[in-house]
Amino acid sequence: MAGVLAALKWAHLQGWLPEEPKLQKLKAPKRRAMKGRPLTETEYQQLLEAIEVIVGHEALPSWKYLIRGLYESALRIDELMHVSWDLHNTIQPIWPSGQLPLLEIPAALQKNDMEESIPLLPGLESLLLETPESERTGWIFQPASLQLKVGRKPKQTRPTTKWVGKVVSSIGKQAGIVVRSADENTGRPEKYASAHDLRRTCAQRLRDAGVPPLVICRVMRHSSWETTQKHYAPGDVQNDAKILWNLF
Numbered sequence: 001m002a003g004v005l006a007a008l009k010w011a012h013l014q015g016w017l018p019e020e021p022k023l024q025k026l027k028a029p030k031r032r033a034m035k036g037r038p039l040t041e042t043e044y045q046q047l048l049e050a051i052e053v054i055v056g057h058e059a060l061p062s063w064k065y066l067i068r069g070l071y072e073s074a075l076r077i078d079e080l081m082h083v084s085w086d087l088h089n090t091i092q093p094i095w096p097s098g099q100l101p102l103l104e105i106p107a108a109l110q111k112n113d114m115e116e117s118i119p120l121l122p123g124l125e126s127l128l129l130e131t132p133e134s135e136r137t138g139w140i141f142q143p144a145s146l147q148l149k150v151g152r153k154p155k156q157t158r159p160t161t162k163w164v165g166k167v168v169s170s171i172g173k174q175a176g177i178v179v180r181s182a183d184e185n186t187g188r189p190e191k192y193a194s195a196h197d198l199r200r201t202c203a204q205r206l207r208d209a210g211v212p213p214l215v216i217c218r219v220m221r222h223s224s225w226e227t228t229q230k231h232y233a234p235g236d237v238q239n240d241a242k243i244l245w246n247l248f
Helices: 002-013 041-055 060-073 122-128 146-150 161-175 195-208 213-220 225-231 237-247
Strands: 092-094 102-105 116-119 178-180
Touching (some): 041 060, 041 146, 060 195, 161 195
């Protein structure tokens, strides 16, 4: 409605309409900000169990490792695909001497174009340390080609981020995890769990664990807690109620 009113006002200013039409504004409930939602622990396990059906047995370990990486890191899929041990201008985990581990993110891979270091989440560190020290070189997440599923030789060594995201969404659909219901009024179809929902899941897990909001913002690289809360970690009203009852 706001768009219609703005267009009519603009047309009047251009001299195309003799006068600006007087229309009454319509009120409508605000839409939910999130296009998906965080997954429960049960749903996450369902997601892991559905991987093999989509990618096949041979590619299973690499895809399971990638999905665990999304779950533990709070990184976007494009960011996760640019995490390496030692490649120039990529996201890299570092272990400073005598200090806690960090994740260094170059400006070129940031939405805000700022170089940044964030805490390396303990779950992600444990996942990374599964790789023997002698093998810590090159890309960290290397999802195998689905050509292996049908016994064909892969056409390329490393898939694109867009394709990887589509495969993760296919796994979410195979697992039957609906993160947004269909809307008959608008014709919007059901939305199944995607890579970005795993980023939401990580944010919600941090909130449920009692991590301070500003620390969660730093990990998510948001400028404000409102953004994190609105789009990633809405919280649970029952948990909030429990905290209040325990305090009072």
